[in-house]
Amino acid sequence: MTASTERFEGPSRTRSSLSALSWMQAFFSRFAVQVRVVRALMIRDIMAQYGRQNLGFLWLIGEPMALIVGVIILWSLMKGSTTHGVSVVAFTLTGYSMLTLWRHLLTRGGNGLSRHATLLFHQNIRLLDILIAQILMEMISIFLSFLVCYLLLFLFGYVEPANDNLLLVSGWLLMSLFGAGMTLLLSGLTEMSKPLKRLLQPILYFTLPLTGAFAMCAWLPERARDVILVFPMVHAMELFRAGFMGERFTFYYNIWYLFAWGIGTFFLGLLVMKRAERHLHIG
Numbered sequence: 260m261t262a263s264t265e266r267f268e269g270p271s272r273t274r275s276s277l278s279a280l281s282w283m284q285a286f287f288s289r290f291a292v293q294v295r296v297v298r299a300l301m302i303r304d305i306m307a308q309y310g311r312q313n314l315g316f317l318w319l320i321g322e323p324m325a326l327i328v329g330v331i332i333l334w335s336l337m338k339g340s341t342t343h344g345v346s347v348v349a350f351t352l353t354g355y356s357m358l359t360l361w362r363h364l365l366t367r368g369g370n371g372l373s374r375h376a377t378l379l380f381h382q383n384i385r386l387l388d389i390l391i392a393q394i395l396m397e398m399i400s401i402f403l404s405f406l407v408c409y410l411l412l413f414l415f416g417y418v419e420p421a422n423d424n425l426l427l428v429s430g431w432l433l434m435s436l437f438g439a440g441m442t443l444l445l446s447g448l449t450e451m452s453k454p455l456k457r458l459l460q461p462i463l464y465f466t467l468p469l470t471g472a473f474a475m476c477a478w479l480p481e482r483a484r485d486v487i488l489v490f491p492m493v494h495a496m497e498l499f500r501a502g503f504m505g506e507r508f509t510f511y512y513n514i515w516y517l518f519a520w521g522i523g524t525f526f527l528g529l530l531v532m533k534r535a536e537r538h539l540h541i542g
Contacts, residue, residue, distance in 0.1 A: 293388060300392035301396050304396055305319055319400040320403045323404035324404040326355070327404060330351055334350075348412060348417045349419075349504060352405070352418065353496075353503050356404070356408075357472060357499055358467065358470055361434065361470055364439065365438070365442065365463050367390070367393050368444065368449070369449055369456060369463070387532070390443060390446060394435070394439045402431055421502060421503050426499075426502030430500075430502055434492065434499070436525060440526075444527060447533075469490045469492060470492040470496055471493035476493065477510070477511070488511060494511075494513055494514075497511055498517070
């Protein structure tokens with residue numbers, strides 16, 4: 260009886276293992292295709308924006324860097340070398356780099372889905388691939404701009420070495436995750452509601468003070484600090500600055516709160532974007 264049972268279950272288990280293996284092979288094969296698609300879309304977007312003339316793709320880094328350097332110079336002239344005991348150069352470098360990331364990601368989301376519809380004639384391209392390519396491009400280009408500015412300022416003695424690179428990168432990635440979710444969410448909402456697309460720029464400017472770029476939480480009264488910490492962008496900003504400036508200053512952030520907002524917003528953005536695809540007309 261036992262022997263017959265083993266003979267009966269053996270082929271079933273084999274078929275089940277082969278089925279699972281085939282599924283995994285198909286999944287990784289499809290994933291590799293989508294990675295190549297996203298990479299190709301990133302290159303296409305770079306060439307469309309910057310072309311091959313003059314500095315070409317180097318403007319991908321140079322344009323955000325020029326803005327960051329300009330704001331650093333302006334704030335240094337207005338505030339002097341320090342404010343509240345914090346180096347104005349370090350404060351502006353960290354704040355405006357994150358602010359630029361937030362602004363660029365939300366602007367990408369406000370462009371809507373219709374302008375990318377013609378790319379969907381290609382078999383392997385989906386709307387999610389297009390948006391992910393744009394999000395990755397903004398994440399990488401602005402972070403590289405920050406690194407170049409940081410290295411130059413460090414070499415000339417305007418800033419000290421970053422205190423904790425893990426905190427620094429974690430703050431950037433978590434801000435990018437939340438910003439990516441907002442990009443997907445706004446892309447879907449602006450496709451379903453044209454008036455929202457017109458209101459997006461005013462809404463974007465209203466969110467800028469809520470990023471924590473213009474003041475550290477330690478400078479605020481306790482009641483105001485409790486209010487501002489409701490917004491996840493502030494946690495990302497404080498985390499990023501904590502990694503850069505170190506333990507000499509007090510920072511307020513909750514990594515799990517920020518992570519939860521990022522994951523929740525990202526999945527909500529996926530659902531809204533999926534619904535918005537029904538309103539999309541190609542051709």
